[in-house]
Amino acid sequence: MWKIFFWGCTGLLLLSACVKPKIYRAEVATRQKCEARESVLVKELNDRKTETAKLTEMVAALNRTIGNQEATMSDLRSELASRTQQMGESSSKLITEKMALEKELALVKAQLDNRVAMVQKIKSAQNERKLQLDNLKSALNKAFDKVDGAVVNLDGELVSVTLNDKFLFDASGVAIAGTGKNLLVALANFLSVHPELEVDMVANTDNALPKDNKVLKDTWEWSMVRATVIVRTLARDYNINANQMTPVARGEFFPLSSNETPEGRQKNRRTTVVFKPKLTKVPNAE
Secondary structure, eight states: OHHHHHHHHHHHHHTOSSOOHHHHHHHHHHHHHHHHHHHHHHHHHHHHHHHHHHHHHHHHHHHHHHHHHHHHHHHHHHHHHHHHHTOSTTHHHHHHHHHHHHHHHHHHHHHHHHHHHHHHHHHHHHHHHHHHHHHHHHHHHHHTTTOTTEEEEEETTEEEEEEEHHHHBOTTSSSBOHHHHHHHHHHHHHHHTOTTOEEEEEEEOOSSOOTTOOSOOSHHHHHHHHHHHHHHHHHHHHOOOGGGEEEEEEETSSOSSOTTSHHHHHHHOEEEEEEEOOOOOOOOOO
16 A cells, blocks of 8 residues: 555645655656666566577477487387397397397487476476466456457567557546546456456656646656556555556657657557466476
8 A cells, every 4th residue: 555655645746836856856766666667577578588489499409309319219229129130149248238228228218208298398388378378368358348448469478458548548648538437447347356467557658748737847757647547546446456556657768659740649658557467387498
């Protein structure tokens, strides 16, 4: 609940036309925290993509190893057969060699079986992760099926719902619109039955502050106000656990389109709900 108290206080301070140095420093600190959180999110996405690439490379390497070991087994069988045919004068020595080859063959086979089992475990874990992500996306599509202004995305292992600005906020740019409440009701209903899910409420803006707002100093502050308004509304009006949600401000710095046109600015103003499910862990190759 301390997050709600903090952001509630920040929201009230933003309404004041005269900002004291102490308050300004607090807002700078808040902005720095947001930047840090943003870096964590970007790193998390990059780490997940890197992990997926490494796992793919690892599976390919294991498959190549299996092929090499199968070839080795074939060579050993051929050598064993050949030496068995040539037994004569040193039958005792050849029998010993035959036993050694059989032992080596059994060892190679055991190693191959272990690697095949590991590949199966890795593939099974990857399939389970994909199934979890697909199920989450399907559940979100169902939750927002009859609500305008929401797009569900699955990018790699990142599941998100992008809320269209023209539906979510009114003309002031900081207050929830009537159509926005429909979006928040759908989101609240979903989060209430999935208390295990944590989300980041990521707010993006264009590069032009609302004309009638004389309090906001920059787009960082504007985006933080928007993210906080959504989190506070979900917590206060719909009883969503505040610990499930983290407001994240990105300002104007991650545009999807040019800010030179009204259409581009409209596209850049968006709120993305990033879901962070607990996925099945992929085992490390031995």
